[in-house]
Amino acid sequence: xxxxxxxxxxxxxxxxxxxxxxRVYRAGAKIDAVDFIVYYRANGRERDRLxxxxxxxxxxxxxxxxxxxxxxxxxFRRNPHTAVAGHRGRPxxxxxxxxxxxxxxxxxxxxxQRWQEALRKIEAQLxx
Numbered sequence: 001x002x003x004x005x006x007x008x009x010x011x012x013x014x015x016x017x018x019x020x021x022x023r024v025y026r027a028g029a030k031i032d033a034v035d036f037i038v039y040y041r042a043n044g045r046e047r048d049r050l051x052x053x054x055x056x057x058x059x060x061x062x063x064x065x066x067x068x069x070x071x072x073x074x075x076f077r078r079n080p081h082t083a084v085a086g087h088r089g090r091p092x093x094x095x096x097x098x099x100x101x102x103x104x105x106x107x108x109x110x111x112x113q114r115w116q117e118a119l120r121k122i123e124a125q126l127x128x
Contacts, residue, residue, distance in 0.1 A: 009073050015051030015094055024051065024096045029125055031118050035103040035111060036072070038118045039096040042126055050076045051096040058101055068099050071108070075115040090123045 015021060028041030043049060052072055054065045076095075103111065 009077050013047060013049055015049045020094060021051055021096055024094045031121050033114045033118050035100055035106050035114055037098040040093045040122050042091045043094040045092045048092050049094050053096060053098045059099060064104060068103055071111060072097050075111060090126050093122060093126060
């Protein structure tokens with residue numbers, strides 16, 4: 001298997017349906033980070049799924065929105081050990097990220113630290 005395929009962002013890792021987004025918003029919990037808001041909910045699946053809600057009003061034009069989505073997908077992709085159900089006993093979750101405008105001003109290292117901090121909080125909440 002090539003490295004590109006091994007680390008790709010596959011459809012089974014994505015939240016696509018509006019009802020799935022709404023379920024996370026309605027029945028899930030929320031974490032407020034500096035550059036993004038994270039909504040999450042246990043999903044009963046084998047893996048975490050990521051949904052992105054990138055608003056034109058908050059982020060800007062298509063170029064900025066697409067860059068933001070690439071950054072957030074890369075954060076999710078680069079932390080695969082956190083995306084596997086049963087990792088340290090944590091159930092898999094649906095995770096919806098709503099970025100703030102400041103996400104484009106932060107460097108990738110800062111975003112990674114904030115993302116990992118959010119994942120630690122998710123893990124602690126889901127393991128209760």
